[in-house]
Amino acid sequence: MPQNTLSLTPMRLILLGTTGYHPNDRRHTPCMLLPECGAMLDAGTAVYRAGEYLTLPELDIFLTHAHLDHVIGLTYMFSVMHAHPLKRVTVHGLPDKLAAVKEHLFSDALFPTKPPFEFRPLEDSFALAGGGRLTHFPLEHHGGSIGLRLDWPGHSMAYITDTSASPTAPYVAKIRGVDLLVHECYFGDDQAEWARKVAHSHTTPVAQVARAAGVKRLVLVHLNPLSVADDPIGIDTARAIFANTELGEDRMELEF
Ligand SMILES: [Zn+2]
Ligand SMILES: [Zn+2]
Secondary structure, three states: OOHHHHHHOOOEEEEEEOEOOOOOOOOOOOEEEEHHHOEEEOOOHHHHHHHHOOOOOEEEEEOOOOOHHHHHHHHHHHHHHHHOOOOEEEEEEOHHHHHHHHHHHOOOOOOOOOOOOEEEEOOOEEEEOOOEEEEEEEEOOOOOEEEEEEEEOOEEEEEEOOOOOOOOOOHHHHOOOOOEEEEEOOEOHHHHHHHHHOOOOEHHHHHHHHHHHOOOOEEEEOEOOOOOOOOOOOHHHHHHHOOOEEEOOOOEEEEO
16 A cells, blocks of 8 residues: 555544453553554453454554553453454564463463463564554553554554653653554543552543643543543643543554
């Protein structure tokens, strides 16, 4: 496909799970899918929905870190592959995180079946379908997390989760100018102190990050599972700082 045609076709990101820690009656834990390029970002409880959306025979799963809310869905892959048979599934992450998943999540005592995929250490720059690249960079979090940036000719996005947002954090330079920023916003500003303590984000600094990085659009995920309200984090506060802000919902399809 010529490059100029490709840049005119929007990319599609499906938010399968938009809360963190544990599912609630409205949201599942983190998992996002780019069906047209066979890429999944994080593998939380929403993984079981992926079979409905997959189009390609191969799937690459990229893990930001190994906390349970981001990896437990790896054990649901048999259901996904029943709905949509896959020839190959590869799980990518930092080596210490992959080792933890293999040793603990797939220990004989917890899940006594060999998973239907291979693990591979995440490359510095991974080639995505459609001429794209996926790159990563460190985020401050308990045990560490990584931010992901995906670039195609004419389209770009970044996924930042499990960190305390700050417009002066080093990761802001890595996400500069993306078309779509999907950023965690676990808490509202009323829980700012708690957000810092648990290495998560609250509303105002997330919007400040979007503004400082000059992104085009901000979508908030990893919302507090203790709330099923329409607006758990104070969206107007975010929009006063960065107007093009939306709350993520499970099964929301975003084009960029
Ligand atoms: Zn999390
Ligand atoms: Zn975490």
